[in-house]
Amino acid sequence: MSGHSKWATTKHKKAVIDARRGKMFAKLIKNIEVAARMGGGDPAGNPTLYDAIQKAKKSSVPNDNIDRAVKRGSGAEAGGAEYQTIMYEGYGPSGVAMLIECLTDNKNRAAMEVRTAMSRNGGNLADPGSVAYLFNRKGVVIVAKAQESGELGEDAVLEATLDAGAEEISDLGETFEVVSEASDLVAVRTALQDAGLDYESADASFLPSMQVELDKDGAAKVFRLIEALEDLDDVQNVFANFDVSDEVMAELE
Secondary structure, three states, X not given: OOHHHHHHHXXXXXXXXXXXXXXXXXXXXXXXXXXXXXXXXXXXXXXXXHHHHHHHHHOOOOHHHHHHHHHHHHOOOOOOOOOEEEEEEEEOHHHOEEEEEEEEXXXXXXXXXXXXXXXXXXXXXXXXXXXXXXXXXXXXXXXXXXXXXXXXXXXXXXXXXXXXXXXXXXXXXXXXXXXXXXXXXXXXXXXXXXXXXXXXXXXXXXXXXXXXXXXXXXXXXXXXXXXXXXXXXXXXXXXXXXXXXXXXXXXXX
């Protein structure tokens, strides 16, 4: 199990009761707006939009906010911003490789804020291409073990998703992580739905090909940097190639 997944799980638990819910809502809304602009405002014909809406609903974003974001993105309502995706590459404490995905309407502001957050928290930006090769673009679907039909087992998830392209299933405690090629993401998500299974989120993600094992001090520094980056309005996702043992996670909690 990758440290990033553990971090994501911990973060998800925190996010539900977090004072920073407003920031999380804003990022989810931005995802919906961009998906609607790229592929139209009908979720039935736009799987990226469908998944963005599903994720927002799971995070308790009000339906009214979701509907308005779809309308802004698709052009049915005025006020949508011109967002562009920018990937920054860098290194954090302990030599951890990082990909920072931004969705911004101001490239210069995003670059300055990311650079500042990195330098203040023991990281530094790197040249394009110097870090990206350490990551592979994958589809990641998170499935809750607690389903309406009862407790879900790994075999049931594997059975539902194997033919659709699932490559690996990891047990993250309260959820399963199903990894596939990014191009199979929609097929895997659809296979879960066809099997009557509810999913938490379905995202194209960057997973590391190798990982740096961190001790308590290193993990605390990396988490602090990730939090500083995720606090930035322009940053949508942070991907990093660290691993943290269960023992170290327990010490940090």
